Amino acid sequence: MRKIWRGVLISSVIVVSVPVIILLMIHLTPTPPTGEMKMAREALVKAKRNNADIYSKRLFTEAKTFYDSAMMDWQKQNNRFLYARNYKKVVIFAEKSSKKAVQATENSVNTTVNLKVKVKQKIESLNDLISDIDLLFTTYPLTPEIRNRISKGKLTLKEAEVLYDNGQYFKANRKMTDSEYLLTVSYENASADLNNYFKSYTLWKKWIDKTLNDSRKTRDYSIIIDKFSRKCFIYLGGTKKYEFNAELGANWVGNKRLGGDKATPEGMYKITKKFAGSRTKYYKALLLDYPNDEDKKRFKSEIEKGSLPSSATIGGLIEIHGEGGKGIDWTEGCIALTDKEMDVVFKIAKTGTPVTIVGSMVDLQSIINR
Amino acid sequence: MKNKFLLGLAAIAMVAVLSSCGKKPQAEIDATNAAIAAAQTAEAAVYVPAEFTAVQDSMNAIMADITAQDSKLFKKFGPSKAKLASTLTLANKVATDAAAKKEEVKAEVTTLLTDTKAVCDENVTLMKKAPRGKEGAAVLEAMKTDMSAIDASCTEAQDLFDKGNYMDALNKIKAAKDKADGINTELKDAIAKVSGKKRAA
Numbered sequence: 185m186r187k188i189w190r191g192v193l194i195s196s197v198i199v200v201s202v203p204v205i206i207l208l209m210i211h212l213t214p215t216p217p218t219g220e221m222k223m224a225r226e227a228l229v230k231a232k233r234n235n236a237d238i239y240s241k242r243l244f245t246e247a248k249t250f251y252d253s254a255m256m257d258w259q260k261q262n263n264r265f266l267y268a269r270n271y272k273k274v275v276i277f278a279e280k281s282s283k284k285a286v287q288a289t290e291n292s293v294n295t296t297v298n299l300k301v302k303v304k305q306k307i308e309s310l311n312d313l314i315s316d317i318d319l320l321f322t323t324y325p326l327t328p329e330i331r332n333r334i335s336k337g338k339l340t341l342k343e344a345e346v347l348y349d350n351g352q353y354f355k356a357n358r359k360m361t362d363s364e365y366l367l368t369v370s371y372e373n374a375s376a377d378l379n380n381y382f383k384s385y386t387l388w389k390k391w392i393d394k395t396l397n398d399s400r401k402t403r404d405y406s407i408i409i410d411k412f413s414r415k416c417f418i419y420l421g422g423t424k425k426y427e428f429n430a431e432l433g434a435n436w437v438g439n440k441r442l443g444g445d446k447a448t449p450e451g452m453y454k455i456t457k458k459f460a461g462s463r464t465k466y467y468k469a470l471l472l473d474y475p476n477d478e479d480k481k482r483f484k485s486e487i488e489k490g491s492l493p494s495s496a497t498i499g500g501l502i503e504i505h506g507e508g509g510k511g512i513d514w515t516e517g518c519i520a521l522t523d524k525e526m527d528v529v530f531k532i533a534k535t536g537t538p539v540t541i542v543g544s545m546v547d548l549q550s551i552i553n554r
Numbered sequence: 555m556k557n558k559f560l561l562g563l564a565a566i567a568m569v570a571v572l573s574s575c576g577k578k579p580q581a582e583i584d585a586t587n588a589a590i591a592a593a594q595t596a597e598a599a600v601y602v603p604a605e606f607t608a609v610q611d612s613m614n615a616i617m618a619d620i621t622a623q624d625s626k627l628f629k630k631f632g633p634s635k636a637k638l639a640s641t642l643t644l645a646n647k648v649a650t651d652a653a654a655k656k657e658e659v660k661a662e663v664t665t666l667l668t669d670t671k672a673v674c675d676e677n678v679t680l681m682k683k684a685p686r687g688k689e690g691a692a693v694l695e696a697m698k699t700d701m702s703a704i705d706a707s708c709t710e711a712q713d714l715f716d717k718g719n720y721m722d723a724l725n726k727i728k729a730a731k732d733k734a735d736g737i738n739t740e741l742k743d744a745i746a747k748v749s750g751k752k753r754a755a
Contacts, residue, residue, distance in 0.1 A: 209627060216625030221618050229611050255621065262624040269625070323692040331696070335703035342729035350725070512691030 214269045217258065220278035224251050227285035236285075236292035238354050239299070243291055247284035254278045299353040306360050307348065310341050313367050316552065321374050323414065325437055325513070330370045337366030381412075381437055381543055384450070388542035391452050395540040396422045405532045407504070409519050411436055411448060412544035412551070416504070416521060418532060428525040431508045433517035440474070440517055442483070442492055443499025448517050448541060449474050453502075455537045458530065467506025467523045468530045472539055474502035504529060504539065578620060579631050582638040586613060589645035598652035600721055601659065605648045612641045659720040666727040667715065670708055673734040677701060680741040697737055704730050704737075 228247055231237075236244040254277035261269045317334055326334075340363035347356035392408060399406035400422035408417045411432055418426035432448040433440075440449035457471040475483065475498045486492040499517070508520030519541070521529060544551070590609060598606035616637045623629045678701075684694055707730040714723035 213627050214625075216622050218618070218622045221622075225611075225614055225618060228614075232607055232611075255617065258621050258625070262621065266627065271625075318696075322696050328699075331699045332703065335699045336706075338700065339703045339707055339729060339733055342733050343725060346725050346728045346732070352725075355725075510691055511686040511693075512695065 213266060214271060217254075217271045217275045217278055220275050220282075221251075221254060221258070224254065224278040224281040224285065227282045227289070231285040231288040231292065234289045234292045235296060236288035238292075239295040240288040240291035243284050243288035247281050247288055250277045250281035250284060254281060296353060299357055300348075303344070303348055303353050303356050303360055306357075306364065307341065307345055310360065310363060310367060313371060314338055314341070317367070317371055317374070320378065320551065323513070324374070324378070325435060326370075326374055326377075330373055333366045333370040337363050337370060340366060377437070378548065382548040384439075384543055385547050388450070388544065391540050391542055392545055395419075395452065395538055398538060405537055407529070407533070407537060407539040408545065409448075409504075409539065409541040410545045411450070411541065413546075414513075415545075416519065416525075416529070417545075418529065420532075426525075426528060428521050428529075429508075431510060431515060431520040432513045433515050434513050436513055439482075440479070440499065440502075441486065443497040444516075445499070446516055448515075448519065449479060449502055450541050450543055451476055451478055453539045453541065455504075455533050455535055455539060457535065458533065459503075460530065464503075464505060466503070466518075466520070468526045469503040469505035470530065470533050470537075470539075472502045472504070474500060504533075577631065578624065578629075579635045579638060582635055582642070583617075583620070586616075586638050586642045586645060589642050589649065593645050593649040593652060596649045596652040597656060598648050601652045601655035602648055605644075605651060609641060609645050609648050612637070612644065616641060656720060659724055660715075663711070663715050663720050663723045663727055666724070666731055667708065667712060670704070670727055670731040670734050673731065673738050674701060674704060674708070677734060677737050677741060680738065680745065684741050684744050685747075697740070700733065700737060704734050707733075 224247075228244075228251055231240070231244055231247060236247075254274050257277060258271065258274045261271055261274065314337075321334075340359055344356045344359035344363055347353075347359060395406050395408055396419060399419045403421040405425075406419045408419065409415070409430060410417065414430050414432065416426075416428040416430040417424055418428075433446040435446040436448045438447060439451075440447040451474070453472040453474055453476060455470045456473045459469040459471065460467075463469075479498065483492070483496075483498045487494055487496065502517055504519045504521065504526075505515075506521060506523040506526035508525075509522035510520075514520070590613060593606060593609065598609075616634055619634045619637070620631065623631055623634065677697075681694055681697070686694065707726060711723045711727040711730060714720075714726060
């Protein structure tokens with residue numbers, strides 16, 4: 185009987201203690217950091233959706249590294265005895281990951297907005313720069329290197345626009361920077377050349393004023409050639425009568441220095457001879473008194489300074505002639521008009537008619553402001 | 555004493571049995587990871603980035619679930635197994651979609667390369683007909699440089715295409731085509747203007 189009671193007692197103890205033990209075991213099991221990890225993961229997902237991996241790369245990478253560390257430590261803790269597990273470090277890593285991911289999201293959103301605005305503005309300003317380049321330099325004899333750089337810059341800007349339209353602002357910004365470099369450097373080089381060209385503007389202005397004053401005084405015809413705008417103006421008594429397009433020497437920028445340099449001279453000249461028919465190969469021609477005294481003085485000085493070889497010649501036979509209208513600067517240094525326009529000029533011109541050739545009748549700033 | 559020992563043994567056996575109820579679905583994890591790797595190889599991140607990110611996010615969530623189950627006394631991997639199966643399917647779909655999108659982009663680049671070359675050829679022909687008077691020839695000279703730049707860009711796009719970098723090739727050829735079209739319109743307008751003047755005269 186005692187044995188039976190003992191058995192019942194033992195069974196009762198087992199029946200009661202097992203659930204208690206199990207409940208105790210469950211209760212004492214360390215709580216895994218599921219919530220913290222979920223939070224971190226969701227923050228990372230949000231950051232990725234906001235392109236933080238592109239626009240806030242450092243913060244996003246840090247957030248991801250903390251998350252990976254949290255996962256690794258979590259798995260490491262899981263390999264330990266159930267009651268020896270400690271998820272403290274996992275929680276710290278997860279919280280750090282969340283914090284960094286939130287920062288990455290904010291940073292990415294701000295960067296995207298700012299970059300979008302920046303790229304858009306830069307694209308617009310570079311398109312304005314292209315307009316300026318086209319206005320000033322389409323007919324200006326730039327070096328092939330600068331021309332190639334401008335074309336490459338334009339095309340790179342187009343690529344930036346394509347990327348911008350696709351929402352790839354980071355790549356668009358990189359392309360735009362390349363384009364900006366190509367266009368800006370080309371513009372600066374070309375502008376330096378142009379500024380140098382316009383250095384003589386004060387002198388040109390003096391020549392223009394004198395030519396127009398003389399025209400007013402004599403009430404006779406005067407011709408002014410504006411090299412930059414490629415125009416031939418005919419004045420009578422100081423009033424403009426005609427305006428024609430002119431074509432110049434292929435190397436028209438700057439003054440003529442020597443024979444064969446394909447440059448159109450700058451200065452105050454006079455017509456010395458008129459040629460027509462078989463006496464000229466360019467329909468009709470008006471010969472100018474190039475080189476004048478100023479030209480000879482300058483040429484001599486250059487020879488003496490050694491900036492021109494002693495074998496150089498000053499050149500000559502600078503004319504206003506026909507057969508123009510080719511749309512390009514093609515002469516050896518002469519001024520070419522269309523035959524129809526040449527008829528007009530030939531008719532009004534006589535030996536001694538002043539022909540003033542200037543780099544430009546308008547200053548550079550006014551041209552840019554146009 | 556003997557009973558106490560038996561009691562302890564029973565408790566340990568019970569814990570061991572209960573805690574090893576669920577087994578980590580390692581085979582499923584490996585299969586899904588392999589499918590994700592295959593999607594990555596298929597350049598899913600380039601051609602279907604949103605879908606690929608979704609798969610990666612899903613896998614990260616599953617791995618966290620599995621690790622969470624691993625932390626418990628009574629493990630239950632059933633739901634994770636089901637999620638792994640659907641993620642595996644999704645990863646395979648993403649890989650297929652990426653391949654399809656890649657082919658689509660490839661075809662688009664091929665068409666654009668052909669079209670751009672055709673426009674460039676047409677531009678060369680139009681150049682010969684374009685008016686040269688009144689700075690026309692100088693403008694044409696500037697256009698020639700632009701056309702050389704377009705040709706160079708086409709070559710670069712072709713190189714990217716040959717290397718299998720279709721997305722970058724697409725961006726490049728789109729810009730080149732746009733520029734070539736611009737020149738084409740400019741030339742046609744200039745020619746039409748002259749023809750119009752001639753007819754009017």
